[in-house]
Amino acid sequence: MKVVVHVDGGSRGNPGPAAAGAVVSTPEGEVLDESAETLGVCTNNVAEYRALLLGLARAKELGAREVEVVNDSELIAKQVNGQYKVKHADMKPLHAAALDVLRGFDAWKVRTVPRAQNSHADALVNQALDAARS
Template sequence: MYVDGASKGNPGPAGIGIVIYDGDDRLVGKVSAYIGKKTNNQAEYSALLRAIQLALYFKTKTLKIRSDSELVVRQLTGEYQVSNANIKKLYERVMELKKQIPNVKIEHVMRNFNEKADFLAKKAADKKDKIR
């Protein structure tokens, strides 16, 4: 899975994008969802959280998540501490859910390898004006 979060304003209208591939690298699904007013980091964590929830729903045993958010990936691998209280709640939820999947790998990718998820996240954030 490739995940991304976007915020227009930071905080501002935010969206998440998820691109789902199977074990043979075939595209099997996409998610583009408006998530309300959030910071960019909250949106990034929200995308990751939704990806893990989807994996749990489909009873996935092995999960590889790729994100272009170096901060989020390094926090989840223990390289960086989480100091923001709002982010800490999301971080703790991700860590809790992650334990329910036997084999989870979260890795950082350069932005140009995450363009599809980025597009979906920005598209969802832009939908704010259309949702009433």
């Protein structure tokens, strides 16, 4: 089974209170699963990696063998695709974990889209952050 996983991570402040969101759908757009979690205080980039890991875990749980990850973080996509090096110490273990999980799929791809095309995952992040404040 192939799935598309939209992921987004965000922090209010950098670092600040953070959350991750993921939406798993069929290639035709039917939503199979959505998930969000608060992350405590971290940077936006760490939150983006945590969102990637969340989305990959949800895809695995659904039995996906192929995954196309869509996010709005060019940095994360380019690091995972090997175009950029990972220099920040907090991101190195997250990067390694993401690659480890991705290797468990028969095929994978990570690409970026403009923020407006990732609105469902972004909304999950904001809902999680708003709920944590109340």
